[in-house]
Amino acid sequence: MLVGSKNALPGMQLHYQSLVTGALPLDVAIEVVKIVEADETDHSVGLGGLPNEDGVVQLDAAVMDGRTHNAGAVACLENILHPSEVARLVMERTDHVMIVGRGAYEFARSHGHPHVELLTEEAREIWMRWKESMSEQDDRLVPGPDTRQGRAASPEEAARLARLDRYLVERVTGTIHCSALALDGNVACTTTTSGLSWKIPGRVGDSPQIGSGLYCDGEAGSAGATGRGEAAILAHASSACVELLRGGMAPLDAGLEVLRRVTRQARRAALWQPGLVDERGVPTFGLTLYVLGLDGRHAGVNLLGPGQYAVADPEGGPRLADLVPLHE
Ligand code: ASP
Numbered sequence: 321m322l323v324g325s326k327n328a329l330p331g332m333q334l335h336y337q338s339l340v341t342g343a344l345p346l347d348v349a350i351e352v353v354k355i356v357e358a359d360e361t362d363h364s365v366g367l368g369g370l371p372n373e374d375g376v377v378q379l380d381a382a383v384m385d386g387r388t389h390n391a392g393a394v395a396c397l398e399n400i401l402h403p404s405e406v407a408r409l410v411m412e413r414t415d416h417v418m419i420v421g422r423g424a425y426e427f428a429r430s431h432g433h434p435h436v437e438l439l440t441e442e443a444r445e446i447w448m449r450w451k452e453s454m455s456e457q458d459d460r461l462v463p464g465p466d467t468r469q470g471r472a473a474s475p476e477e478a479a480r481l482a483r484l485d486r487y488l489v490e491r492v493t494g495t496i497h498c499s500a501l502a503l504d505g506n507v508a509c510t511t512t513t514s515g516l517s518w519k520i521p522g523r524v525g526d527s528p529q530i531g532s533g534l535y536c537d538g539e540a541g542s543a544g545a546t547g548r549g550e551a552a553i554l555a556h557a558s559s560a561c562v563e564l565l566r567g568g569m570a571p572l573d574a575g576l577e578v579l580r581r582v583t584r585q586a587r588r589a590a591l592w593q594p595g596l597v598d599e600r601g602v603p604t605f606g607l608t609l610y611v612l613g614l615d616g617r618h619a620g621v622n623l624l625g626p627g628q629y630a631v632a633d634p635e636g637g638p639r640l641a642d643l644v645p646l647h648e
Contacts, residue, residue: 322352322632323612323620324498325546327362329630331355331498332638340634345500346385346508350404352498353512357402360440363487365496367401368440369514370487372521375447377438379403380528381512382418383411386538393418393528396521400428401436404512407528418528438514446487450518453488487517495527497534497544499612507614509534509542516549525549531559540566541614543575547607547623554589555582561611571611572644575621579646582607582623602647623647 322332322339331352339348357366364370371377381403382393392411395418397403406428410419419427429435439447452460463485473481495513511534513527526549527533533549535558536542543561545552552558557578564574586603590596597603607623620629622643632638 321501321612321616321618321634322348322498322630322638323542323610323618324349324352324544324630325496325608325610326628326630326640327356327365327496328352328498329638329640331496332630332632336632336638339500339502339632342502344508345502345506346383346387346408346510349498349500349508349510350383350408352500353404353496353510354402356496357404357512360442363443363446363514363517365513366403367436367438368443369438370443370517371439371447371514372519372523374521375439375444376521377443377514378519378521378523379438379513380515380525380533381407381510382528382530382534383407383510384508384530384534384536384542385411386507386536386542389538391417391530393530394424394428395420395524395528397421397424397428399425399435399438400433401438402433404510406431406433407510407512417530420524421522442484446484447518449481449484450488495525495533495546497527497546497610499534499536499542499544499610501542501612501614501616505538505614507536507538507542507612509536509544511544511546513546526552526557529553531556533558535559535562537562537566539614541571542612544610545607546610548605551582551586551603551605551607554585557582557607557609561609565611565613570619571613571617572619572621575609575611575619576644576646578609579607579621579623583646608643619644621646 360368384391499509
């Protein structure tokens with residue numbers, strides 16, 4: 321079985337069969353997410369990911385293997401295409417769990433990963449339009465529908481700029497998570513991301529933090545998170561799900577229980593950061609959890625509103641399923 325974020329579907333379609341024919345769940349989970357890491361049209365992960373406020377793409381990723389109960393992670397990794405593979409190297413080739421920043425880059429290079437410019441032309445353009453739209457008090461002009469002072473843009477160019485500007489309206493969050501369960505009961509997972517767009521350089525999200533953005537235990541199951549990393553970190557969201565599975569809860573109940581906890585935590589945090597919840601006390605941010613039990617039961621739960629997650633199982637193969645929202 322494979323369970324993960326919606327953007328894991330293309331990878332599941334390509335690699336589910338190898339899990340069925342006996343590949344290790346960790347191998348399969350990593351192959352699934354690598355598709356998106358290398359996809360420059362996805363602005364939330366790897367190549368083409370939106371950069372931090374300085375225009376630098378900094379990647380976070382982690383892997384965990386339930387068979388050995390070992391994990392590896394990298395954070396603030398620059399110029400490397402496949403952070404999930406580097407996280408795996410941290411797990412398999414060192415006695416550490418996490419390596420960050422320059423050290424992670426040098427570590428990846430020393431294992432043969434090539435230096436890659438991850439900031440694509442389009443991501444650079446979106447970043448520059450974000451900088452220009454930050455303030456009317458500074459010396460950069462707020463971008464209009466055209467950048468050429470008075471000369472009309474072609475309809476194609478105007479449509480392209482309008483598409484880019486959609487990334488300015490809403491903070492881009494993204495991330496890909498994949499949990500894998502093999503027929504022999506082995507479980508593994510990975511989460512990889514370019515993190516929150518325009519983040520403060522050096523910010524580490526939940527994705528590479530074991531227990532927050534992912535967690536699995538060969539005795540209990542697997543879980544992962546996408547969405548507001550700070551909320552997943554403060555709730556230890558993924559390990560909280562797995563602990564509830566261990567206690568006998570079904571994946572759906574476990575996921576919803578953790579989201580209830582996140583909601584209560586957000587209400588308390590809103591005492592000093594009021595925008596975190598609305599007038600009903602419902603969090604204003606997104607958080608999605610993917611939960612997979614060792615018996616193959618699974619769930620995708622969403623803090624707010626509808627959505628979909630990706631799943632692949634013997635009954636239906638790779639497909640999208642509906643998230644269960646906690647708040648409507
Ligand atoms: N969880 C990621 C982070 O906070 C972002 C996301 O999933 O959208 O870095």
